[in-house]
Amino acid sequence: MGDNGTVAGPGGDVERLRRLAVATLEANWEHDHTVPSRTLYPHQWSWDSAFIAIGWAHVRPERAWRELESLFRAQWADGRVPHIVFNPRLPVGAYFPGPEFWASERAEGAPAAATSGLVQPPVHALAAWLAYRRAPSNAARAALRRLYPRLVAQQRYLATRRNVGGAGLACVVHPWESGLDNSPAWDAPLAAVPADAAVMRAYHRHDTAHAAPAHRPTDLDYARYVAIVASYREGGYRDEDLPGRHPFLVECPLFNAAAGAAEHALARIAPLVGADPGPHRDRAARITEALVRRLYDPSTGTFQPRDLRTGRLIPARTVLGLAPLILPDLPTPQARTVVAEACSARFGVALRMARPLPSHDRTAADFEPLRYWRGPSWMNVNWWVRCGLLGHGRADLAEGLARSMVGLVATAGCHEYFHPDTGAGLGSPAFGWTAALLLDLLAETREPAPVI
Numbered sequence: 091m092g093d094n095g096t097v098a099g100p101g102g103d104v105e106r107l108r109r110l111a112v113a114t115l116e117a118n119w120e121h122d123h124t125v126p127s128r129t130l131y132p133h134q135w136s137w138d139s140a141f142i143a144i145g146w147a148h149v150r151p152e153r154a155w156r157e158l159e160s161l162f163r164a165q166w167a168d169g170r171v172p173h174i175v176f177n178p179r180l181p182v183g184a185y186f187p188g189p190e191f192w193a194s195e196r197a198e199g200a201p202a203a204a205t206s207g208l209v210q211p212p213v214h215a216l217a218a219w220l221a222y223r224r225a226p227s228n229a230a231r232a233a234l235r236r237l238y239p240r241l242v243a244q245q246r247y248l249a250t251r252r253n254v255g256g257a258g259l260a261c262v263v264h265p266w267e268s269g270l271d272n273s274p275a276w277d278a279p280l281a282a283v284p285a286d287a288a289v290m291r292a293y294h295r296h297d298t299a300h301a302a303p304a305h306r307p308t309d310l311d312y313a314r315y316v317a318i319v320a321s322y323r324e325g326g327y328r329d330e331d332l333p334g335r336h337p338f339l340v341e342c343p344l345f346n347a348a349a350g351a352a353e354h355a356l357a358r359i360a361p362l363v364g365a366d367p368g369p370h371r372d373r374a375a376r377i378t379e380a381l382v383r384r385l386y387d388p389s390t391g392t393f394q395p396r397d398l399r400t401g402r403l404i405p406a407r408t409v410l411g412l413a414p415l416i417l418p419d420l421p422t423p424q425a426r427t428v429v430a431e432a433c434s435a436r437f438g439v440a441l442r443m444a445r446p447l448p449s450h451d452r453t454a455a456d457f458e459p460l461r462y463w464r465g466p467s468w469m470n471v472n473w474w475v476r477c478g479l480l481g482h483g484r485a486d487l488a489e490g491l492a493r494s495m496v497g498l499v500a501t502a503g504c505h506e507y508f509h510p511d512t513g514a515g516l517g518s519p520a521f522g523w524t525a526a527l528l529l530d531l532l533a534e535t536r537e538p539a540p541v542i
């Protein structure tokens with residue numbers, strides 16, 4: 091810890107960083123939510139809003155609740171929380187693929203607002219719990235009472251309609267649902283999706299106008315992304331019979347760790363809203379057990395996604411494999427090997443570390459330090475792993491990681507992601523969750539509490 095008891099070191103820098111983070115969030119605030127980036131991602135994104143709410147709770151708690159509640163107003167009748175809620179005030183073409191591509195208004199059970207039909211990792215219950223814990227009040231309790239049934243419905247959707255493999259884990263139907271869209275973990279299942287890069291001539295990609303094309307997915311990747319969405323959309327975004335007709339079906343360790351963490355968070359929230367925490371604890375235990383049984387590979391000591399179309403684990407050792415560490419009930423043998431994986435040369439966690447975790451195994455042949463999710467460091471996954479280290483008695487390593495994260499943003503600013511070796515800022519220069527999670531780290535005291 092620094093002299094003033096925070097991870098950031100002496101006070102002046104903390105103030106400067108806090109001001110930078112608040113200014114970034116303020117600049118991205120848009121009437122009832124915060125955009126991830128004004129240029130690259132000008133609408134509301136699901137898991138971004140969860141991370142961003144954690145940050146708002148430190149400075150303007152009412153915005154944390156508005157952020158979450160505006161997102162959940164777009165929840166579908168089946169409980170899914172869409173990964174993008176489109177801002178109707180923005181011009182056509184502000185983002186690709188936009189509302190006209192998703193055509194949510196044609197799907198049964200979609201809300202009045204235009205949304206995508208996919209989901210993202212369910213980090214929202216954890217965000218609601220942390221926002222409440224940070225700033226408890228009558229208003230916060232009232233917001234929790236409104237959100238609780240919606241959070242429960244979100245979990246029910248994932249546990250039932252997305253239990254495609256039948257083993258109690260949620261299945262993601264698109265790389266975009268994982269949040270780590272371009273991860274090497276998705277290369278093998280994506281390669282099996284028939285597509286031709288030439289179809290992208292019919293569309294206008296918006297991302298490559300705002301970020302270096304060499305840092306973004308290729309046109310062939312996008313052709314496949316578009317083909318998977320088209321398949322899901324043509325089926326009305328229904329989840330029945332997916333194995334027979336859908337080209338991408340994967341059980342992801344981070345997504346399911348988020349679902350388990352959500353049940354732990356709901357078990358904390360339940361007594362505050364007059365509900366029974368017991369069922370949440372039971373469901374959390376079942377998710378952890380299924381994660382270990384289905385996605386833990388004893389030969390690597392880490393978690394790996396399972397491709398439901400081949401039935402096999404995906405061998406790439408990405409940062410996704412460390413995500414189950416956030417579960418407080420992860421058994422000790424698995425927690426130990428995952429910490430060892432985090433501390434290996436692949437990811438480099440240490441008491442003193444020059445740079446935060448990369449998104450992919452540094453020693454892998456397909457590690458790309460500049461291309462998004464294929465090597466660069468991201469604040470949200472680093473924050474996630476830090477929570478896991480804290481929860482499993484490794485406050486020492488959690489502190490090393492937090493210092494490297496704060497140091498990175500102190501030098502480069504609130505970028506979307508960072509070069510894993512040089513620390514140079516990449517992607518959007520004023521990114522929501524980077525600012526929000528920086529605020530969360532800066533608020534840490536000498537003895538940070540586990541998140542759940």
Ligand code: 2M8
Pocket residue numbers: 126131135136137138173266268269270271297
């Ligand atoms: C990125 O994903 C979007 C598609 O959802 C994109 O590339 O256009 C990812 O980093 C995702 O995790 C994130 O939620 C989103 C907005 O920040 O951007």
